[in-house]
Amino acid sequence: MSIYDITPVSVADYRRRAKLRLPGFLFHYIDGGANDEDTLIANVSDFRRYQLKQRVMRNVDSVDTSTTLAGRASAMPVALAPVGMAGMFARRGETLAANAAKSAGIPFTTSTVGICPVEEVAAATGEPFWFQLYMLRDRDLVLKLLERAQAAGCDTLAFTVDLAVPGMRLRDFRNGMLGGGLPGKLSQLAQIASSPLWAVDVGLRGRPHHFGNLSDVVPDPDDLNAYKAFIDSQFDPTVTWEDIAWLRGVWKGKILIKGVLEADDARAAIDTGADGVIVSNHGGRQLDGVASTITKLGEVAAAVGESTEIYLDSGVRSGIDVVKAIALGARGVLIGRPWVFAMAACGQSGIEDLLAVFQQEISVAMALMGVNTIEEINPELIELVQE
Secondary structure, three states, rough: OOOOOOOOOOHHHHHHHHHHHHOOHHHHHHHOOOOOHHHHHHHHHOOOOOOOOOOOOOOOOOOEEOEEEEEEEEEEOOEEOOOOOOHHHHHHHHHHHHHOOOOOOOOEOOOOOOOOOOOHHHHHHHHEEEEOOOEEOOHHHHHHHHHHHHHHOOEEEEEEEEOOOOOHHHHHOOOOOOOOOOHHHHHHHHHOOOHHHHEEEEHHOOOOOOOOHHHOOOOOOHHHHHHHHHHHHOOOOOOHHHHHHHHHHOOEEEHHHEEOOHHHHHHHHOOOOOEEEOOOHHOOOOOOOOOOHHHHHHHHHHHHHHOOOOEOOOOOOOOHHHHHHHHHOOOOEEHHHHHHHHHHHHHHHHHHHHHHHHHHHHHHHHHOOOOOHHEEEEEEEEEOOOO
């Protein structure tokens, strides 16, 4: 970090600060992707393949970034994506993020494998929020999770379908986060010792480090290998669209299917009763070598855009990216790494400040494109750069 980098503004600024503050294995857990990370890189870089159209001499005196997401008013077309173990990146991280989202007037999504349970998030905000669910082999446990989420005020379910098996996230093995035996554990301890601010604020004061929604079934919350063993034993590779139909029968709120890349899968999701789809490749953390989400968005929008809500996840790093996604057919976007970097660097205020920058970037882009409302952003305002 440069001595002149006093005030973080962009996602890249917060990422640099997060890298300095976090133990290496945690930074690389959130920063990394699967295998060679080609898809992780493409998710971000492919936004540059699209150009917005600047239009002048329009009255843009009343630019309004607000919209509705999953039936609720939102100050801008952005939601905080679910991030597993967010409470390891800042003290009680899920509650910080939920409060920041509330302050910004946008939705927050908590993860099945978050550190803070849904009850703690609900108590911190007093606002409805979204709940992300994985389908587990133990369907009774799934029902209990849904009952807790509903009781906590969750009104929208983001059901993740692209994790039939965990992706090959090689950084987690290199840095000792997973596997490695005794040398790996010693490496983790050394990395923690080199991050004293994190060790005190999160490592000690941020306890308990349980997977809050799964504290009854994950045997040792401080043992990441035990967590991986639970994932391997409970994540269900037999799940099909019939299970989504079952889920539709037991969840009374809205359902968004997260992890769709292909038009046929988007149609299948809607046919089973989903209220929307989230175009996502898990941030490049699952199957490396698949297409970036921004290049798949138009195809999905053409297939189901008139009958459902479409969201984009993976690769968004600015308000400009948000506008590009809206122009290509998304109702809104989900951001994951950006809010975690901001939180790890500067806590709740970091997320709030980053979201304020996103909203300003969206507003400025709209004005310079000659539109006043999110609804006016359409495919005529974006073009693919010819290679």
